[in-house]
Amino acid sequence: MSGPRDTEEPAGTVLEQTPPPVPEGARAADGTADRPRRFWSARRVPAGLLALLTLLVAGAFLYDLAAVRAGRPAMSWRRELTRNLAERPLDDTWVLVGAGVAAALGLWLLLLALTPGLRSLLPMGRTRPGVRAALHRAAAATVLRDRAMEVAGVQSVRVRMRRTKADVRAVSHFRGLDEVRADLDRVLGDAVRGLGLARPPALSVHVRRPGRKG
DSSP states (O other), X not given: OOSOXXXXXXXXXXXXXXXXXXXXXXXXXXXXXXXXXXXXXXXXXXXXXXXXXXXXHHHHXXXXXXXXXXXXXXXXXXXXXXXXXXHSOTTOHHHHHHHHHHHHHHHHHHHHHHSOOOTTEEEBOOOSTTEEEEEEHHHHHHHHHHHHHTSTTEEEEEEEEOSSEEEEEEEESSSOHHHHHHXXXXXXXXXXXXXXXXXOXXXXXXXXXXXXXX
16 A cells, blocks of 8 residues: 555554545535545455466467467477367366366456455544545554553453454453453443544453463
8 A cells, every 4th residue: 555654653554645535525424534445455466476377378379379470380288288178078077177277266366356355454434535544453452452451350361353343352360250341341442432443343352260270
């Protein structure tokens, strides 16, 4: 992703300038800009590999065709390929395997083209026209973990951040489990709202006692 970045933004925040700006009419009821969609991956590696493979295959065929036009015999691999394509029946094992591989690769490329990717980025609410921001999942999980550790009675916390749900598992070594869970619900609820995400994840809080040693 490209665009100017503010050096004062916290780690894990991604900013992207996306002209043209959002029209004045396309705003939510609270006056803020419409919720942004997910960030789309550029898919540079799959696109580069596909382009390289296409270039190599097309270059080999073009070279062989130019050689035949120049009066030279066709390469043995192209003669063998032509013979196999002409003589092998459609129900041949290798024909079916090749068709299956080609279909799988095609479905994979379609999946890459139709899905946004970048699942590690959580879109943030848009407050300025033409500016999109996202928060890395790891950064959001770290914020929730640090806030949870501030609750009295919490010994350790493990946070698993998804796009629609934040799974928090805490270990409490004193205080009642219900009291600790209630405090965690309140503190983490405020923390989730403070992240400024376009779609705040649902909280799932679990509290238990430490396991016995030995």
